[in-house]
Amino acid sequence: MSKVGETTLTLNLLALEHNYNYLRAKIEPExxxxxxxxxxxxxxxxxxxxxxxxxxxxxxxxxxxxxxxxxxxxxxxxxxxxxxxxxxxxxxxxxxxxxxxxxxxxxxxxxxxxxxxxxxxxxxxxxxxxxxxxxxxxxxxxxxxxxxxxxxxxxxxxxxxxxxxxxxxxxxxxxxxxxxxxxxxxxxxxxxxxxxxxxxxxxxxxxxxxxxxxxxxxxxxxxxxxxxGYGNQAKVDEQLRPVASLKTIISQIHEIGANQSVGYNRAFKSSHNIKSATLPIGHADGIGRQYGKGKGFVTINGKKAPILGNVCMDMIMVDVTEIDCKEGDEAIVFGPNKSAENFAATANTISYEILTAISQRVKREVINT
CATH class of the missing domain: 3.20.20.10 (Alanine racemase)
Structure with missing residues (x-):
């Protein structure tokens, strides 16, 4: 799959144009x-x-x-x-x-x-x-x-x-x-x-x-x-296209043994051998602590990787035990195939909150595709 060098928020201006035209068509020309x-x-x-x-x-x-x-x-x-x-x-x-x-x-x-x-x-x-x-x-x-x-x-x-x-x-x-x-x-x-x-x-x-x-x-x-790209109703969301996609990379992979813990306050403790991946994104980037302890997840190589333990300021750790992946692989937080609304719902909040929380230190990339 494609690689990114750092945590990046990609903005698709063609998606914005699509959404604008969709909404404009719902009102009178004048x-x-x-x-x-x-x-x-x-x-x-x-x-x-x-x-x-x-x-x-x-x-x-x-x-x-x-x-x-x-x-x-x-x-x-x-x-x-x-x-x-x-x-x-x-x-x-x-x-x-x-x-x-x-x-x-x-x-x-x-x-x-x-x-x-x-x-x-x-x-x-x-x-x-x-x-x-x-x-x-x-x-x-x-x-x-x-x-x-x-x-x-x-x-x-x-x-x-x-x-x-x-x-x-x-x-x-x-x-x-x-x-x-x-x-x-x-x-x-x-x-x-x-x-x-x-x-x-x-x-x-x-x-x-x-x-x-x-x-x-x-x-x-x-x-x-x-x-x-969000209409507050599932049937409307199907007609719109998310403008923003948030992705990051795997910095390091760890083998975690049984009875070992991951992250601050030992919030996750493993009952068996697992594999974790550390990603360079955390609550200072907009991924709040409410997404920790398995509520939130990212997508790596098409598979779900739940967040392990507490979200750190600059990092999260995710479970990649069942995922074939390596350091440098891309991890998708949200995007066209996994909307910000779906990600937000894991922590019982809404798309507005996760979108507006994305830190200004996250690199912005603009595309037209």
């Missing part, structure tokens, strides 16, 4: 598409993914924090960038790099008005976040008049969109809750537009929302995890 590239583009590479989305025709990008948007601007990304959770301390940098803030409370709106006025801005684009049930960030119905009055009072800002976030768009058992959220958002956004006298864009759907509630696509949709 509906705008926002690609979410927060958290290092879900653990991959922010600039690489953003450039590809820009080439593919995405209309907007979104990041969580201002520093992520600054990185994209410094890399030459020209698309509008929505900052989903800006902090007032970063407003000067936000304005300097023409990033667009999500404003979600009276305090944060007032603080941004102060910053925009101080910088002599005119019609600076802002986005209003409504809370419709996720109860994380967002204005309430009682704030609609306040938002409109403050916006109309100042010429330094202009609302370009209002939006909300579905709490359980992938869960068919919560369909009534999701429909209530959509109805609430329609009422809130309608009241805001009536008071403003103009109509900002509206957006509410995430990846699962695009697939399950197409009637609520409004003027724009947002996709994060779907772009990276």
């Amino acid at each position: 509906t705008k598409f926002l690609g979410v590239v927060k958290a290092f583009a879900y653990g991959s590479d922010t600039v690489t993914i953003a450039r590809k989305l820009e080439q593919l025709g995405a209309d907007y990008l979104a990041v969580a924090y201002v520093s992520e948007g600054v990185l994209l601007r410094e890399a030459g990304i020209q698309l509008p960038i929505l900052v989903l959770h800006p902090l007032a301390s970063n407003f000067e940098d936000l304005i300097a790099h023409h990033l667009e803030p999500s404003l979600y409370s009276r305090n944060i709106l007032n603080r941004f008005l102060e910053a925009a006025n101080a910088k002599n801005q005119k019609d600076y684009p802002i986005h209003i976040k409504f809370n419709t049930g996720l109860n994380r960030l967002g204005f309430s119905e009682a704030d609609v008049n306040f938002i409109a009055e403050e916006t109309k009072r100042s010429e330094c800002i202009r609302i370009v969109s209002c939006f909300s976030h579905l709490a359980a768009s992938e869960d068919i058992n919560e369909r009534d809750f999701s429909l209530n959220q959509i109805a609430s958002f329609k009422n809130l956004s309608g009241a805001l537009m009536d008071t403003l006298g103009y109509a900002p864009m509206r957006h509410m759907l995430n990846t699962s929302g695009i697939l399950n509630y197409p009637e609520a696509q409004f003027e724009m949709v947002r996709s994060g995890i779907g772009l990276y």
